[in-house]
């Protein structure tokens with residue numbers, strides 16, 4: 328028995344995944360397989376660090392200490408072989424707000440910003456709500472695996488005079504861990520056309536051999552000079568509610584521009600429990616993470632094997648990284664809302680593929696960072712749903 332087999336009641340803890348079901352799906356009696364957090368307890372050391380901070384009883388203003396910066400530098404070195412300097416680090420309460428801040432800092436209203444759908448939908452919102460032009464460089468689906476369309480990217484950068492590309496690396500929802508060749512080609516194109524790269528690497532730690540995450544900015548100092556890399560312990564150790572994330576920006580001019588945006592927002596630091604949790608996770612979490620990755624990999628495999636055997640009309644993309652499984656339901660021939668409802672009435676709330684933009688239609692996303700029994704029950708319900716057609 329693994330520690331991750333424990334089914335923990337999350338209702339009543341303000342967990343959007345569970346307590347948001349009624350608002351978003353109109354019913355609560357379903358398995359929530361949508362929001363990308365884990366139904367696992369974080370490493371004990373994280374809870375202990377937070378309890379220690381809470382026991383002190385004074386919750387005044389904070390500074391992010393050097394020790395937090397050091398653990399991030401060490402983590403990047405040991406896990407991703409990237410030598411980051413402490414001065415390159417800025418902090419913010421979330422990766423999504425940092426994307427918004429980068430858009431605001433480095434582009435002007437009306438400028439084109441490119442994304443690669445199907446992709447995590449808040450990318451669209453951060454671009455459009457900042458009144459920039461959202462431009463899609465759709466991924467290509469080849470033999471059940473996504474690839475980047477570089478010809479289309481270069482053409483769109485030129486025709487739209489794009490100023491920025493927002494990369495999702497590893498990719499949510501497609502599960503791709505981009506290779507060195509792919510990242511190099513992307514960065515060469517950005518460099519050639521003077522385009523900033525915002526690399527959202529929030530899923531970076533959730534990969535394992537033979538798939539190796541490479542921070543785009545670590546591939547060359549030339550690429551680092553135009554890249555904003557966004558990292559966080561939130562996906563890795565299930566700390567999203569602590570709202571602590573970091574930006575790694577080697578280029579001083581870019582860093583200063585981001586700092587000005589944060590200053591305009593009155594945003595200078597992290598909350599005390601976020602600092603405690605983030606530091607403890609990066610300092611002590613490796614062993615927990617390896618165990619979690621083993622468990623998640625088995626869950627993803629279970630989904631694939633179950634579907635191949637019992638629901639052959641859907642096709643499961645086993646992720647190369649992270650815990651989101653992308654399921655091709657196009658052969659069922661249902662419009663997206665009906666597809667979502669089909670699974671919902673059979674007791675499963677899934678991520679609706681259409682919301683991830685062009686190319687996501689007819690797909691569903693399953694979060695498998697939960698006890699195995701929940702994954703098994705999800706698959707049983709999905710089978711019944713498809714059989715009911």
Ligand SMILES: Cc1ncc(COP(=O)(O)O)c(C=O)c1O
Nearest residue numbers: 363421422423424447499527529
């Ligand atoms: C690619 C990606 N970026 C960002 C986030 C959310 O980041 P944050 O909660 O730090 O804003 C998610 C969450 O699912 C994600 O998948």
